[in-house]
Amino acid sequence: MLTSVVNRRAVAVNVKGRSGTATFTTVPGENLLEAALRQGADVPYGCASGTCGLCKARVTSGRVELLWPEAPGYGKKPRADDALLCQSAAEAPGDHGTLDLTLGGASGALAPPGARAGRFGARILRIDLIGDGLIEIELGLDRPIRYAAGQFGLFYFPGIAGGRAFSFATPSPDTESERVLLVVKRKPDGPATEFLFTRSAPGSRLEMFGPLGHATFDPGCGQDLICVVGGSGISFGLSVMGGATLADHFNTHRGLLVVGLRRPSDLASLAPFGAMAETAGPGLRIIIALSDEDSAPPEGWIVPGVEVMRGFAHDAMHTAMAGHCADLMAYVAGPPPMIQAVQRVLLLEAKLPAGNILCDTFY
Amino acid sequence: MVWKLVEGAAAVLENDMKEFEIDGVGILIARNASGFYAYPALCPHMEAQLAFGTCDGKLITCMQHLWQWEMETGEPVGMAEEALKTYPTKEENGQIYIWFEQEHKYAYMED
Numbered sequence A: 001m002l003t004s005v006v007n008r009r010a011v012a013v014n015v016k017g018r019s020g021t022a023t024f025t026t027v028p029g030e031n032l033l034e035a036a037l038r039q040g041a042d043v044p045y046g047c048a049s050g051t052c053g054l055c056k057a058r059v060t061s062g063r064v065e066l067l068w069p070e071a072p073g074y075g076k077k078p079r080a081d082d083a084l085l086c087q088s089a090a091e092a093p094g095d096h097g098t099l100d101l102t103l104g105g106a107s108g109a110l111a112p113p114g115a116r117a118g119r120f121g122a123r124i125l126r127i128d129l130i131g132d133g134l135i136e137i138e139l140g141l142d143r144p145i146r147y148a149a150g151q152f153g154l155f156y157f158p159g160i161a162g163g164r165a166f167s168f169a170t171p172s173p174d175t176e177s178e179r180v181l182l183v184v185k186r187k188p189d190g191p192a193t194e195f196l197f198t199r200s201a202p203g204s205r206l207e208m209f210g211p212l213g214h215a216t217f218d219p220g221c222g223q224d225l226i227c228v229v230g231g232s233g234i235s236f237g238l239s240v241m242g243g244a245t246l247a248d249h250f251n252t253h254r255g256l257l258v259v260g261l262r263r264p265s266d267l268a269s270l271a272p273f274g275a276m277a278e279t280a281g282p283g284l285r286i287i288i289a290l291s292d293e294d295s296a297p298p299e300g301w302i303v304p305g306v307e308v309m310r311g312f313a314h315d316a317m318h319t320a321m322a323g324h325c326a327d328l329m330a331y332v333a334g335p336p337p338m339i340q341a342v343q344r345v346l347l348l349e350a351k352l353p354a355g356n357i358l359c360d361t362f363y
Numbered sequence B: 001m002v003w004k005l006v007e008g009a010a011a012v013l014e015n016d017m018k019e020f021e022i023d024g025v026g027i028l029i030a031r032n033a034s035g036f037y038a039y040p041a042l043c044p045h046m047e048a049q050l051a052f053g054t055c056d057g058k059l060i061t062c063m064q065h066l067w068q069w070e071m072e073t074g075e076p077v078g079m080a081e082e083a084l085k086t087y088p089t090k091e092e093n094g095q096i097y098i099w100f101e102q103e104h105k106y107a108y109m110e111d
């Protein structure tokens, strides 16, 4: 397995939350979050990659191995018994024969068991450069997967510690599928994206744990949709709004997709959005917002059904909403500053209840 | 006497909030049309500064995971699982004071 986890035996684990206790067993080679989700125990998590802190718990009995002690999710003043479920592995049970943890903060809610996630082998089938520092990757999995639009996978790379989260860039298939598509932005000095950009090729093998994520499109929601994405958040936008399009959601509801880019060279072609616009019909409005003032959209960017304007994604969203903000669900994905700017407009200007805003922060 | 002056708090704008420090303890001061309100600077959920959130005169929202509270009472709204603790405030001679006996802490802050 492509992992740094060294625990050698199965350990029974109890994770105590406010609304109940999740009980599961870990096997060698997996972290506590993967073990829980693999067995359908729905413990709280967000990024699954050590940053958001939502999976933080305290060890009350037994020992854990901290896989990434410096993870930002521990916060400024970590306690000695703190463990992020996504960055810890069971080392040894306590006196009662189990490893016991209590969820940190007040967030002890154990949601009803969700869909089971698991480990998949993945092989790169195709890599295409689709913009400056942006690639699209098609992966073949070793068995079919089913996921909801908006979900992501945690990918493990040879010789690189820890998993990396990448959103599936395709709407959820109606049936299970062995193919998934990713849109990956190169991160300066990032080993995983460096591997994908320079050291991988069709045939390269990875491992994936998934599906993960709560920011998903619900075909039964009966609400208008807004989706605002920035940079590599394109993946999430294609998945959520593509999923809604496939579900004929925009025949009966309105939709707004705003894609924030800096300049046209960020993305060579708007064809995928053109295709979405054509299928969705007039119920869906698609706007590409270019924040770099000096750039003019190239000829090839003129695609029916896709508007291109200058400015920030949150401003374009605000203008396009034009007071229409009654009963809608908002989906937001991308880098943290962009997410916060969009959240501010939705909360302060549109007065949207926080529960109607679903975010995937691309830390 | 445990009314403590919060230097500069009177300058907080309506429907806005700002973090201050009293005896080394972070205090959030928020203001709406009816007055000033004071809370611990950190979110009851996890270690996040509420000052980076939003205040619209009615609700305070933490930007980290979007928990929300009624500004005037600290009562949780929507997804929030815990109330905001509050410190009593008073306005006197154009200055803002809070009743500060000891720091209010949430469960995750106790050792």
Ligand SMILES: Cc1cc2nc3c(=O)[nH]c(=O)nc-3n(C[C@H](O)[C@H](O)[C@H](O)COP(=O)(O)OP(=O)(O)OC[C@H]3O[C@@H](n4cnc5c(N)ncnc54)[C@H](O)[C@@H]3O)c2cc1C
Pocket (backbone or CB within 6 Å): A046, A047, A049, A050, A051, A067, A068, A152, A161, A162, A163, A164, A165, A166, A167, A168, A183, A184, A185, A186, A187, A189, A190, A191, A192, A193, A194, A232, A233, A235, A236, A360, A361, A362, A363
């Ligand atoms: C939910 C979610 C969805 C995302 N979707 C996309 C997407 O669709 N497209 C895209 O381009 N980007 C996406 N991202 C961002 C992407 O995950 C990062 O850009 C990627 O992790 C960068 O990896 P890197 O190794 O190149 O860079 P680095 O900066 O080295 O990696 C940073 C990340 O690696 C992990 N990490 C670092 N060191 C360790 C360690 N020692 N142990 C364990 N973990 C470690 C942490 O998760 C950290 O956040 C998403 C992020 C999240 C959270």
Ligand code: FES
Pocket (backbone or CB within 6 Å): A044, A045, A046, A047, A048, A049, A050, A051, A052, A053, A054, A055, A056, A073, A084, A085, A086, A087
């Ligand atoms: S889920 Fe573990 S830190 Fe985000």
Ligand code: FES
Pocket (backbone or CB within 6 Å): B043, B044, B045, B046, B047, B048, B062, B063, B064, B065, B066, B067
């Ligand atoms: S830290 Fe404030 S809502 Fe989670």
